[in-house]
Amino acid sequence: MAKKLLAQDFYIRDTVEVARRLLGQVLCCRFGDDETRRFRIVETEAYLGLGDPACHSYHGKRTERVRPLYLDGGHSYVYLIYGIYHCLNVVTGDASTPEAVLIRALEPLGSEGRHRAALKKMETNGPGKLCRALGITREHNGRALFKKSSGLWIEEGEAPESIVPAKRVGIEGYGEPCVSWPLRFYEAGNPYVSR
DNA sequence: CAATTGATGGACT
DNA sequence: GTCCATCAATTGA
Numbered sequence: 001m002a003k004k005l006l007a008q009d010f011y012i013r014d015t016v017e018v019a020r021r022l023l024g025q026v027l028c029c030r031f032g033d034d035e036t037r038r039f040r041i042v043e044t045e046a047y048l049g050l051g052d053p054a055c056h057s058y059h060g061k062r063t064e065r066v067r068p069l070y071l072d073g074g075h076s077y078v079y080l081i082y083g084i085y086h087c088l089n090v091v092t093g094d095a096s097t098p099e100a101v102l103i104r105a106l107e108p109l110g111s112e113g114r115h116r117a118a119l120k121k122m123e124t125n126g127p128g129k130l131c132r133a134l135g136i137t138r139e140h141n142g143r144a145l146f147k148k149s150s151g152l153w154i155e156e157g158e159a160p161e162s163i164v165p166a167k168r169v170g171i172e173g174y175g176e177p178c179v180s181w182p183l184r185f186y187e188a189g190n191p192y193v194s195r
Numbered sequence: 196c197a198a199t200t201g202a203t204g205g206a207c208t
Numbered sequence: 209g210t211c212c213a214t215c216a217a218t219t220g221a
Contacts, residue, residue, distance in 0.1 A: 045216080054216070065203060083200030085217055102216065128217050138202095170216045 003155040008146040011073030015092040015099040018073070019046040020185050022090065022101055024159040026109065029134045030151040035113030037134060039124060040157055043105035043186035043193045045168050047089070049098045053178050054171040057098035068142040069098035076152060078131070078141040085128030086136050090145060090154075104169070104184070106130050107192040126194045160187035169194070 006025060011018055027039045047055040049069070056066045056079075068077040069091055077089040077100050089100040106124040111117050124130040131137075136152070143150040165182040172179060186193045 047216080056216085061204095063204065079216090080200095080202055082215060082217055083202065085200095087216065089216095104216090126217070168216075173215085 003157075005148065006074075006146060006154045006156060008072065008074040008144075011090060011092050011146070012094055013073075013092070015046045015048055015097070015101060016183065018090070018092045019044040019101045019183065020163055021159070022103075022154075023163055023185060023187055024157045026155040026157040027103065027106060027134075028148075028153050028155055029136070031111075031113075031117075031135050035111055035116065037111045037117070038109040038155075039106035039130070039134070040109055041103060041105075041154075042107050042160070042190045043103075043184070045102040045104055045185075046183040047100050047102060048183070049093075052099075052181075053174040054168065055099070060098075062098075066098065069100055070095055071142065074144060074146045076140055076143045076145055076150075078136060078138055080138060081128065086131035086138070087127045088131055088134075088136055088140075102127060103130065105186065105190075105192050105194045106133075107190060108133070125192045160190070162188035164188050 022044050025041050029037045031037050049057050057069045073092045075091045088103045091100045093099050104127050122133040124133045143152050145154050166184040168184045
């Protein structure tokens, strides 16, 4: 399983491009002392920083929580939502573009290690659920996803045959025009895409 | 459909 | 510094 790690360059380019190309890549996570879990990314959403009302860094807003968005691409941005759930984002562009790609759904590939878990049963078809399955918390905020030593990294996978663009989810409150922007992408026909 | 949940950030003193 | 409305979701009827 010596797959190639995605280099930091991969993330330092147009956010929408990253959102599309992240589909099919393999998110890997150290779990506990001696287990690695692997998941195929099947659904993403792009958040376009300064000009995107639904983005935490809209209009250049810069607060403690949002700090990782201002890192160079390839870092993680994890935040807590509704007091219970975590959401995992991948920061894109360089430090001048506080943009990110939200990972919305994963397809469990399997688990290696002493504590091999029944991953296939795990629900990963939603941004909150997937973080629970990966054991992701704010501990994982600001990690470098292009280094295995982070405990959370992304390896090269196979691009999906067909990508479907769609409206983003859960941002109705921000009104038009951003509600209609086709910034959500998922693999056509994949059963693990969120509902 | 409504309840849940607590960190966050803006408004305020 | 404190207060409080807000929330990129999920669960259970």
